[in-house]
Amino acid sequence: MVMPAPAVAGPGGTAPGSVGDVRRSNLALVLGAIADFPPGAHPSRAQLAAVTGLTKASVSSLVLDLLDAGIVREIGLNPQGRGRPGVGLELNPGRAVMGMEVNVDYIAAAVVDLAGGVLVREVQDRDNRKSVDGPVMAALGVLAARVRSLAGEKGVEVLGGGLAVPGLVDPSTGRVLTAPNLGWAGVDLDLAALLPEAPLGVALFNEANAAALAELRHRPDGASDFLFVSGEVGVGGGLVIGSELFTGPGGHAGEVGHIVVDPDGGRCSCGGTGCLETVAGQDAMFEAAGIGSGGNSRSAAMAKLLQALDAGQPGALAAVERAGRCLGIALASTARVVNIASVVLGGHFAVLEPWLRGPLLESLQTYAPGMYAAGQVSVSAVGESGALLGAAGSVIRSLVEAPHRLQA
Amino acid sequence: MVMPAPAVAGPGGTAPGSVGDVRRSNLALVLGAIADFPPGAHPSRAQLAAVTGLTKASVSSLVLDLLDAGIVREIGLNPQGRGRPGVGLELNPGRAVMGMEVNVDYIAAAVVDLAGGVLVREVQDRDNRKSVDGPVMAALGVLAARVRSLAGEKGVEVLGGGLAVPGLVDPSTGRVLTAPNLGWAGVDLDLAALLPEAPLGVALFNEANAAALAELRHRPDGASDFLFVSGEVGVGGGLVIGSELFTGPGGHAGEVGHIVVDPDGGRCSCGGTGCLETVAGQDAMFEAAGIGSGGNSRSAAMAKLLQALDAGQPGALAAVERAGRCLGIALASTARVVNIASVVLGGHFAVLEPWLRGPLLESLQTYAPGMYAAGQVSVSAVGESGALLGAAGSVIRSLVEAPHRLQA
DNA sequence: AGCTTTAGTTCATTGCTTGAACTATATGAG
DNA sequence: CTCATATAGTTCAAGCAATGAACTAAAGCT
Structure with missing residues (x-):
C-alpha cells in the first residue's frame, strides 16, 4: 500500500501548524541544499530551485532572508556556458561555532566556520582524573575566550558551541549524570558561561556521540x-x-x-x-x-x-x-x-x-x-579530534536545520 | 541551549513545503485530538480548539473536511452547563479496517471500526507449516471477503487492512523475506487482492511488531x-x-x-x-x-x-x-x-x-x-489476538496521521 | 548587432491560518 | 416572561507563503 510521507509533517502531539512554519521549513531546505553542495562548488539560486523543487521566485525570497541573517554569502559569479551567469552562494565563512572537549588528559577548543573549515584549534594538557567540575570548566572558559578572540582577529564571529564530555549527559538540561573517568556525577554545568553572548548558546554532548557525528560528516x-x-x-x-x-x-x-x-x-x-x-x-x-x-x-x-x-x-x-x-x-x-x-x-x-x-x-x-x-x-576517518569536531559540526547542523533561530 | 522543535518540520532531504502541507498537518492534528479523547467523551469543536491551539475558525473548517471525508461524525449535543452546548464529534463507527493474520496453526480476520470497536472476528484453523503462500493467501482472501460482507450487513465500510505474518517482511513492497515457521522465503504477496477496491489498500506487518503496536494501544x-x-x-x-x-x-x-x-x-x-x-x-x-x-x-x-x-x-x-x-x-x-x-x-x-x-x-x-x-x-495486556488487533490498529493510526488520503 | 540561453525579479493569484465581529443557543436571575 | 450572561460555532477581512507567468538582466554564439 502507498503511504507517502507528507512534505511538511506536524508532530503527533500538540502544536498547531501555521503558514509561517512552511517558511521555516523551506528556509532549512534551501540552506541544507547549499550546505550539501561539495566544498568549492557554489550553487546559484536557479540550481537550488532545481534541487529543492521550489520555484525560482521562492528560492530568491528565501535566499534573501539567509543573506540578511548572515548565514549565507554571495561569492562571485558562476559561468554556466551560455546565458546569464548565476551568483554563487556559500555558507558564510565569517560565522563559526566552537567545538569544546573535556577529556581525561586534556581540555580542547576549536573554531569551525559554517563551511566546515577549522580556523583555530588549541589543546591544553590537564589531568582531569578525579577532578571537580568547577575548576575544569573555568579553565575551559579561559581557553574558549582565547580561542574566540583569535577567531575574532580574523574577523570571524562565533555563534555558539558544543561541549563533549566522556560520560552520560542530559543535553536538554546541561547536566552530566555520570562521568566515571572524570569523577563527575550529577553536576550541572554552566554552559552559557563558556561563550557569553553567543546567540546559539552551548550544547552538551556525550563524547562517543559527538565523535559519531563527526564520522557522519567525514565518512x-x-x-x-x-x-x-x-x-x-x-x-x-x-x-x-x-x-x-x-x-x-x-x-x-x-x-x-x-x-x-x-x-x-x-x-x-x-x-x-x-x-x-x-x-x-x-x-x-x-x-x-x-x-x-x-x-x-x-x-x-x-x-x-x-x-x-x-x-x-x-x-x-x-x-x-x-x-x-x-x-x-x-x-x-x-x-x-x-x-x-x-x-x-x-x-x-x-x-x-x-x-x-x-x-x-x-x-x-x-x-x-x-x-x-x-x-x-x-x-574512523576522523581520528583523535573526533569529539571536538563532532560537537562543532552538530551545532552547525542544528543551525542549518533551523536557520530561523538566527533571524532578526 | 534552547532547541525548540518547529511545529511543522520538513524532512532534512528533498521536499518543498507548501501551504497545503500546513492544512494536511493540522487536519491530522485535529483528527488525532479527536482520537485521543477517551471513548464515550465526544469533544466539541471548541474543545478541540483549546486542545490543539488552533483557532475555532480553523477547527471548524478542518472538521468540515473530516466530516466530508466520512472519517468523523457528529453525535448529539454536549451540554456544558451555561451557554450554547457543543456538538460532539467522534471517529465514524461506520468506517472500519480489517486486521488479518497468517500464523502457523490458523488464519484469522477481524473488522475494527475507527473508534477501536471489534465488529467481527473469525479464526480459522489451518496448518500452515511448510505451506505455499498462494493457497494460504487464497484461503485468507475468502475469509476476508466473508468477514467484510458481515461488516457490510451492519452498514460498516472497510477502508483498508493490515496483514501480520510471523517472519521478516518488507512493508514497502509487500514481500515476505523469510518466514521459517511457514516455510516461506522471498515471496511477494498479492495484498491488494485481500480487500479489492479498499481505498487504503492492505499493509504488511511482522507479527511481533503488530502485537507490539496492539500493546501500545492497550497498555x-x-x-x-x-x-x-x-x-x-x-x-x-x-x-x-x-x-x-x-x-x-x-x-x-x-x-x-x-x-x-x-x-x-x-x-x-x-x-x-x-x-x-x-x-x-x-x-x-x-x-x-x-x-x-x-x-x-x-x-x-x-x-x-x-x-x-x-x-x-x-x-x-x-x-x-x-x-x-x-x-x-x-x-x-x-x-x-x-x-x-x-x-x-x-x-x-x-x-x-x-x-x-x-x-x-x-x-x-x-x-x-x-x-x-x-x-x-x-x-501482555492484549493476549492472543495481539497481532490481529495491532495490524488493524496500526492502519487506523496511519489514517489518523494522514487523513488527507481519504479526501475526495 | 542580433539571436539564444540562462539567471533572477516582479506581480497577480491561490490557499491557509488568524482574530475580530457576529450569530446561535443554552442557563439563570429578576 | 424577559433579559443578561456565557459558551459554541460561523463569517469575513487581513496577512503571509508558495506559485507560475511575465519580465528584466547578462552572458555566449553567429
Whole structure:
C-alpha cells in the first residue's frame, strides 16, 4: 500500500501548524541544499530551485532572508556556458561555532566556520582524573575566550558551541549524570558561561556521540547508518541512524560497552557482569596482555602493547584476539536489536584494527552471519579530534536545520 | 541551549513545503485530538480548539473536511452547563479496517471500526507449516471477503487492512523475506487482492511488531517506550519508542530472539550461535524440559509443561529458569543498545511469567542493575489476538496521521 | 548587432491560518 | 416572561507563503 510521507509533517502531539512554519521549513531546505553542495562548488539560486523543487521566485525570497541573517554569502559569479551567469552562494565563512572537549588528559577548543573549515584549534594538557567540575570548566572558559578572540582577529564571529564530555549527559538540561573517568556525577554545568553572548548558546554532548557525528560528516562512503564504537578507558558508542544520532527514549542509546558478552565474566564498573568493557576496555586489555598501566600514562601503555603485538608476544596477541571476538559478539547483538549493518571503529579499536579485524569478522560470521558485509567494518576517518569536531559540526547542523533561530 | 522543535518540520532531504502541507498537518492534528479523547467523551469543536491551539475558525473548517471525508461524525449535543452546548464529534463507527493474520496453526480476520470497536472476528484453523503462500493467501482472501460482507450487513465500510505474518517482511513492497515457521522465503504477496477496491489498500506487518503496536494501544499504564517480546516457536520482538514502532535502518529492529546469550551455545536456525531463541524458543524449552513436542500440537505440549511446572518437576523448572535467565541477559543488552527500560512479555513468556519472573529479574539485576525497575517487566495486556488487533490498529493510526488520503 | 540561453525579479493569484465581529443557543436571575 | 450572561460555532477581512507567468538582466554564439 502507498503511504507517502507528507512534505511538511506536524508532530503527533500538540502544536498547531501555521503558514509561517512552511517558511521555516523551506528556509532549512534551501540552506541544507547549499550546505550539501561539495566544498568549492557554489550553487546559484536557479540550481537550488532545481534541487529543492521550489520555484525560482521562492528560492530568491528565501535566499534573501539567509543573506540578511548572515548565514549565507554571495561569492562571485558562476559561468554556466551560455546565458546569464548565476551568483554563487556559500555558507558564510565569517560565522563559526566552537567545538569544546573535556577529556581525561586534556581540555580542547576549536573554531569551525559554517563551511566546515577549522580556523583555530588549541589543546591544553590537564589531568582531569578525579577532578571537580568547577575548576575544569573555568579553565575551559579561559581557553574558549582565547580561542574566540583569535577567531575574532580574523574577523570571524562565533555563534555558539558544543561541549563533549566522556560520560552520560542530559543535553536538554546541561547536566552530566555520570562521568566515571572524570569523577563527575550529577553536576550541572554552566554552559552559557563558556561563550557569553553567543546567540546559539552551548550544547552538551556525550563524547562517543559527538565523535559519531563527526564520522557522519567525514565518512568517505557517505554512510548514513552505522555504529561508532569508541575505545577509550571505557567503551562507548554512538548510533547513527538515518543521518541522525539515535539516543533512545532515555537519551543514552548505543552504550555497546555494557552489552553482555560473557555471562560468566567478571564484574564491571557499571555494576553489571560480563560487559564488553571488562574485556575490551583499555585497562582490561593492558591487564590481560600483562602490561602495567598503573605507573605510566595510557599512551605509553598503548605503545608497549603495539610493540608487544609487533613482536608477536602470545599474551598480547591473545588479549587482542579475545577483545575482537567479544566485540564481535556485542556487534552481533546490536545488529539484531537495531538492525544496523555497518560499524566504525574509533579510539584504540582503530589503532589495533590490524590485529582485531580477523577475530572480529570471524566472530560476526559465527554469531550474526549475513548481517555485516566485510567492507562494513571500517576504521574512523576522523581520528583523535573526533569529539571536538563532532560537537562543532552538530551545532552547525542544528543551525542549518533551523536557520530561523538566527533571524532578526 | 534552547532547541525548540518547529511545529511543522520538513524532512532534512528533498521536499518543498507548501501551504497545503500546513492544512494536511493540522487536519491530522485535529483528527488525532479527536482520537485521543477517551471513548464515550465526544469533544466539541471548541474543545478541540483549546486542545490543539488552533483557532475555532480553523477547527471548524478542518472538521468540515473530516466530516466530508466520512472519517468523523457528529453525535448529539454536549451540554456544558451555561451557554450554547457543543456538538460532539467522534471517529465514524461506520468506517472500519480489517486486521488479518497468517500464523502457523490458523488464519484469522477481524473488522475494527475507527473508534477501536471489534465488529467481527473469525479464526480459522489451518496448518500452515511448510505451506505455499498462494493457497494460504487464497484461503485468507475468502475469509476476508466473508468477514467484510458481515461488516457490510451492519452498514460498516472497510477502508483498508493490515496483514501480520510471523517472519521478516518488507512493508514497502509487500514481500515476505523469510518466514521459517511457514516455510516461506522471498515471496511477494498479492495484498491488494485481500480487500479489492479498499481505498487504503492492505499493509504488511511482522507479527511481533503488530502485537507490539496492539500493546501500545492497550497498555493500562499508557507506556510509550517498551520492548514487546513475543514468545512463539521463534522468539520475536517489537520495539516501541516514542509511541512509534522502531524498525531500524533495515526495517527489522527488535529481533531479540537472536541476541547472543551464550557464546558457547548451540547453533540457531538463523545460522548464528547461542541465540536467545535456542534457549527460550518454544521447541527449545520443550526439549530442555523433556517434553516431546514432535508428536502432539504445541498447545498440548505447553499444557504438559505447565502441568510439570505445577508438579514441581525439576527438569521443567530448570528449563524455565534457564530461559528466564537468558531472557534477562538479552534484555540487559537491549537496554544498553536502545536505552529502553520497560518490557512486555507476550506469547508463551506471558503464560510462563509466574515461573520466569524470578530468574528474569535476578538476571537483570546481575547484568544491567538499575536499568529496569521491577514494575517495568509486565505481561501482555492484549493476549492472543495481539497481532490481529495491532495490524488493524496500526492502519487506523496511519489514517489518523494522514487523513488527507481519504479526501475526495 | 542580433539571436539564444540562462539567471533572477516582479506581480497577480491561490490557499491557509488568524482574530475580530457576529450569530446561535443554552442557563439563570429578576 | 424577559433579559443578561456565557459558551459554541460561523463569517469575513487581513496577512503571509508558495506559485507560475511575465519580465528584466547578462552572458555566449553567429
